[in-house]
Amino acid sequence: MTAETIIQSLASGLLMGLLYGLIAAGLALIFGLMDVVNFAHGEFLMIAMYATFFLFAFFAIDPLLAAPLVAAALFVFGAVVYLLVVRFAMRAKANAGMVQIFSTFGLAIVMRGLAQFFFTPDYRSVTNSWVGGKTISIAGIYLPEPQLIGAMLSIAAFVALYFFINRTDFGRALEATREDAGAVALVGIDKNRVFALGWGLGAALVGLAGAIMAIFFYIYPDVGASFALIAYVTVALGGFGSVFGAFAGGIIVGLVEASTALILPPSLKSVGIYAVYLLVVFIRPRGLFGSM
Amino acid sequence: MDTQFAQRRRRDLIMAACLAVVAALVPLFVKDVYVQNIMVLTLMYAALSQSWNILSGYCGQISLGHALYFGLGAYTTALLFTKFGVLPWFGMLAGGAISAVIAMALGYPCFRLRGHYFVIATIVIAEIALVLIQNWDWAGAALGIDIPVRGDSWLKFQFTRSKLPYFYFALALACIAWFVTWWLEDSKWGYWWRAVKDNPDAAESLGVVVFNSKMGAAAVSAFLVAVGGSFYAQFVSYIDPESVMGFQFSLLMALPAVLGGIGTLWGPVLGAVILIPLTELTRSFIGGSGRGVDLIVYGALIVVISLALPRGLVSVFSMLTGRKEAAR
Numbered sequence: 103m104t105a106e107t108i109i110q111s112l113a114s115g116l117l118m119g120l121l122y123g124l125i126a127a128g129l130a131l132i133f134g135l136m137d138v139v140n141f142a143h144g145e146f147l148m149i150a151m152y153a154t155f156f157l158f159a160f161f162a163i164d165p166l167l168a169a170p171l172v173a174a175a176l177f178v179f180g181a182v183v184y185l186l187v188v189r190f191a192m193r194a195k196a197n198a199g200m201v202q203i204f205s206t207f208g209l210a211i212v213m214r215g216l217a218q219f220f221f222t223p224d225y226r227s228v229t230n231s232w233v234g235g236k237t238i239s240i241a242g243i244y245l246p247e248p249q250l251i252g253a254m255l256s257i258a259a260f261v262a263l264y265f266f267i268n269r270t271d272f273g274r275a276l277e278a279t280r281e282d283a284g285a286v287a288l289v290g291i292d293k294n295r296v297f298a299l300g301w302g303l304g305a306a307l308v309g310l311a312g313a314i315m316a317i318f319f320y321i322y323p324d325v326g327a328s329f330a331l332i333a334y335v336t337v338a339l340g341g342f343g344s345v346f347g348a349f350a351g352g353i354i355v356g357l358v359e360a361s362t363a364l365i366l367p368p369s370l371k372s373v374g375i376y377a378v379y380l381l382v383v384f385i386r387p388r389g390l391f392g393s394m
Numbered sequence: 395m396d397t398q399f400a401q402r403r404r405r406d407l408i409m410a411a412c413l414a415v416v417a418a419l420v421p422l423f424v425k426d427v428y429v430q431n432i433m434v435l436t437l438m439y440a441a442l443s444q445s446w447n448i449l450s451g452y453c454g455q456i457s458l459g460h461a462l463y464f465g466l467g468a469y470t471t472a473l474l475f476t477k478f479g480v481l482p483w484f485g486m487l488a489g490g491a492i493s494a495v496i497a498m499a500l501g502y503p504c505f506r507l508r509g510h511y512f513v514i515a516t517i518v519i520a521e522i523a524l525v526l527i528q529n530w531d532w533a534g535a536a537l538g539i540d541i542p543v544r545g546d547s548w549l550k551f552q553f554t555r556s557k558l559p560y561f562y563f564a565l566a567l568a569c570i571a572w573f574v575t576w577w578l579e580d581s582k583w584g585y586w587w588r589a590v591k592d593n594p595d596a597a598e599s600l601g602v603v604v605f606n607s608k609m610g611a612a613a614v615s616a617f618l619v620a621v622g623g624s625f626y627a628q629f630v631s632y633i634d635p636e637s638v639m640g641f642q643f644s645l646l647m648a649l650p651a652v653l654g655g656i657g658t659l660w661g662p663v664l665g666a667v668i669l670i671p672l673t674e675l676t677r678s679f680i681g682g683s684g685r686g687v688d689l690i691v692y693g694a695l696i697v698v699i700s701l702a703l704p705r706g707l708v709s710v711f712s713m714l715t716g717r718k719e720a721a722r
Contacts, residue, residue, distance in 0.1 A: 133510075139510050187697060187701070190701045191700070191701060194701070194704040195704065196704045196705045197656055197657075197704050197705065198704070199456065199509070200456065200652060200656055200700070200704075201700050201701065201704045203456070203513070204649075204652050204696055204700040205696070205697050205700045205701050207645070207696065208693045208694065208695070208696030208697035208698075208700065209693065209697055210693070211689050211690075211692060211693030211696065212689070212690050212693035212694050212697065213693075214686070214689055214693075215686040215687065215688070215689025215690035215691075215692075215693060216686070216690060217686070218685050218686030218689065219685050219686040219687060219690065222685065223685070223686075323686070327641075331517065331518070331521065331641075334514050334517070335514065335518065338510065338511055338514050342510055342511070367529070369525070369528065369529055370525060370529060372521070372525060373522055373525050373526070376518040376519075376521060376522050377522065379514070379515075379518055380503075380515060380518060380519070383507055383511050383515060384503045384506070387506055387507050387508070387511060388511070389511070
């Protein structure tokens with residue numbers, strides 16, 4: 103193992119990690135807003151990937167151009183899921199935590215079934231997109247272009263999210279609802295509207311990630327499951343509810359995954375991520391940046 | 395108050411005994427192998443879900459990683475039998491004991507975690523175990539273990555000609571899991587668990603040893619689930635990591651209790667009796683041709699029931715009997 107291979111794999115780990123952060127951002131946002139873990143998050147990613155695929159296959163729209171469209175579509179989808187399912191789960195008078203887990207889980211199973219029904223279980227991929235399969239060489243390190251663009255998009259999205267939460271009225275309403283939903287109602291903010299928009303925004307973020315993922319990853323009905331657990335670990339590592347914790351969590355996950363792959367056989371690469379998660383929460387039960 | 399509770403408990407016990415006798419007689423009339431197969435699975439899931447319910451329902455520590463103990467039971471039995479010729483009956487006990495010990499060893503750090511951090515830790519631990527077994531060549535790696543069939547015998551717990559012995563064993567297992575739950579409900583532990591579930595801080599301040607009571611629940615729950623896993627290995631006579639330790643299994647184990655009524659005595663039984671036949675039937679009738687229709691039906695059912703009946707299907711029954719008693 104030379105220094106070059108180490109730098110090379112850490113660089114690609116970093117890129118992948120930034121993308122993991124983008125995948126997890128919506129999950130963290132929704133959790134921070136209303137203490138709900140969306141167990142269908144992986145399936146949100148899956149439909150975003152399919153949407154990108156079909157825009158490419160039928161209308162020849164490149165995934166990079168499709169990304170904003172997919173994000174907008176997912177925004178609507180997220181808001182609808184809140185209004186049709188999650189709103190009612192929040193009202194449960196008994197076993198509230200369990201109801202939230204299993205209603206979103208049931209939704210995930212329905213979405214997987216629908217994907218199998220309409221799109222068949224076949225593996226699909228976007229071929230011949232603008233950046234697909236291309237690499238760029240910076241100072242002797244080869245970086246895959248799709249992941250590089252995904253990483254830059256992730257940084258841009260987190261910067262935008264920062265300004266959005268801190269500088270806009272909706273962002274302030276989001277933050278205020280998060281802190282005290284009851285008091286917010288007193289000043290005339292409709293809690294349900296804020297929650298619906300929060301779900302929309304969370305879904306739009308994962309939509310953005312899905313459009314990029316579609317460039318270099320196979321698309322199939324169960325694809326979400328492989329990334330969902332990574333997203334949960336990413337969010338929990340950063341500390342539930344901390345959107346910027348998810349950013350840091352993503353980078354850590356990407357780097358740990360890449361370094362595990364250097365030391366252990368590739369089939370064991372996920373073990374490193376999981377072990378780091380356990381290590382972190384055993385030492386800090388609320389994640390790295392979560393409030394106690 | 396107390397006498398009403400004692401009455402209810404006696405009624406539960408009598409009802410369970412009657413149901414067990416009726417269930418034991420069913421195979422005399424139902425000879426169809428396909429239906430018998432569904433009945434075995436239903437009883438197995440009732441037992442598994444009842445055991446899961448002890449930790450997650452009564453004690454409130456939601457585990458979505460119980461496939462770990464199921465897999466440990468299945469693998470211990472299968473490995474002891476194929477590598478060392480140890481009879482499955484001993485394998486079953488060994489698997490249960492190993493699982494109980496591992497549950498406590500894992501509980502030691504995990505029970506400090508709360509809420510989603512705990513749930514994710516259980517998923518992650520089961521996933522690590524799955525990946526390790528998939529890479530463990532001696533244990534068959536990803537291909538799994540074929541359990542050689544050496545003819546019908548109770549000693550080796552293998553039956554090729556008839557499913558009935560499996561049926562009766564699964565029935566016994568479901569009864570044991572039910573009885574253990576019934577018995578624990580009125581024990582010191584049962585009260586501790588409910589206190590821990592409702593408010594761990596208040597329970598601690600009142601002298602409940604929160605940590606120990608979680609450990610106890612984890613050990614009992616893991617032991618019973620592992621025995622279920624041992625049974626499953628003998629029943630299907632072929633196991634591989636994904637099919638006995640995959641995340642899917644952790645979910646399948648939890649669902650009957652969740653749908654039937656979590657933290658209740660009858661919830662897991664009711665949930666399994668409805669859910670398992672429904673799953674098997676949708677899979678065989680519309681699953682093959684409909685490509686995923688079974689998943690849609692199944693998922694929609696989970697969403698609707700968990701939203702409409704957060705206390706589970708048993709709440710419908712208690713509403714009915716409650717009205718009857720009020721009318722009297």
